[in-house]
Amino acid sequence: MKLFLDTADVAVIQDMVPTGMVDGVTTNPSLIAKSGRNIAEVIAEICALVEGPISAEAVATDFETMVKEGDKLAAIAPNVVVKLPLTWDGLRACRAFSDKGVKTNVTLCFSAAQAMLAAKAGATFISPFVGRLEDHGADGVGLLEEIRTLYDIHGFETEVLAASLRNPGHVSAAALAGADAATLPADVFRALVKHPLTDKGLDAFLADWGKTGQSIL
16 A cells, blocks of 8 residues: 655655655645645645655636646646546546546545546546544445445546545554555654554663673674
């Protein structure tokens, strides 16, 4: 499963890229607004740092303007993925971009039926929102499993990009549900490596090694 950073903070991306685990980046209007910077400049900088897919979202709600915005975003760099909302206009724009070879990420997915429409529209990625579904008492991980099954039955090539992941448990569950990729904020990304028994074991090893008085170097 590919791991994407969900951020528009270039400093955070620069810090995480050396781990070798960042396969891509997703942004959205809220993250861009939080950065306080021009969207084109931010996306260009991120694309220069990460070779994988970089999702940049169109903010228009009508088809014609979505396409114009998407064209402008896609022109920033070859690895830009145009992010579109799961609406009829968004799906129509998705088909238009798919027909001309531009990659897309259809976002704000909350049902398997919506995911089916996005796949039929030629979406490169579909982004089901796990945590936000759970906020409303629904089974977010169950939705990932439904979409995986639906796509496999019908041979859809759209990749399942698990979004709105709040903790490492969500990430593990997404992987086990068959998600092709997961996007997560930096704090959740960093937390993936943590476990109290790992820390305890390392402390014990270091204490024992210190008693030997040796140096490997």
